[in-house]
Amino acid sequence: MNKKIAAVAASACALLVSAGVLASAAAYDSSVDPIVTLSYLSNQFKNEILSEVDKRIESIVGTLESYRNERAAAETPAVTTVEVPSGQSTVFEVVELTWGDILYAESACEVMLRAGSAVCMAPDAKQGLADITGGYEIYNGEFLTKNHMCLIPRADGRGLVAQSESVYIMVRGDYSIVKG
Numbered sequence: 001m002n003k004k005i006a007a008v009a010a011s012a013c014a015l016l017v018s019a020g021v022l023a024s025a026a027a028y029d030s031s032v033d034p035i036v037t038l039s040y041l042s043n044q045f046k047n048e049i050l051s052e053v054d055k056r057i058e059s060i061v062g063t064l065e066s067y068r069n070e071r072a073a074a075e076t077p078a079v080t081t082v083e084v085p086s087g088q089s090t091v092f093e094v095v096e097l098t099w100g101d102i103l104y105a106e107s108a109c110e111v112m113l114r115a116g117s118a119v120c121m122a123p124d125a126k127q128g129l130a131d132i133t134g135g136y137e138i139y140n141g142e143f144l145t146k147n148h149m150c151l152i153p154r155a156d157g158r159g160l161v162a163q164s165e166s167v168y169i170m171v172r173g174d175y176s177i178v179k180g
Helices: 002-026 037-073
Strands: 093-097 104-105 109-115 119-120 129-131 136-138 150-152 159-162 167-172 175-178
Touching: 093 175
Parallel strands: none
Antiparallel strands: 093 167, 104 159, 104 175, 109 150, 109 167, 119 159, 129 136, 129 150
């Protein structure tokens, strides 16, 4: 009888061990297995890495695009609308002067010498006409340069005097002429 009990006990132990092995096999998770297989590297790990790289690249590209848009917005001048008061011209007018004629600005006025010669007339020795093209000041008695845009900033006695028989000037703004 002992042989029968021993055989039943051995069979029961074998059954319990088999059940334990089957239970552990069912709960097996290969992602926590320290053994890495080639199929895991090729299929799962490679895709995870590539996905993470793609996310980082998209993030960097988005940051660079927003930076570029901010720079472009900062460098692009804002468009403003300027209303010209009634009575002031927005186009240039060609004016002919003769020797000794004086053109005075009645308000801020732009002038450009096209032909002949003319000098600056300014009552204050420290002020004159702004040569916008050259970026300098033309003082009393100095000659204007042909084809340079000049600004007479206000009506305080500043203007220009014709120094040749035929002087052509383009003028934008209010002015008066005193014949010489």
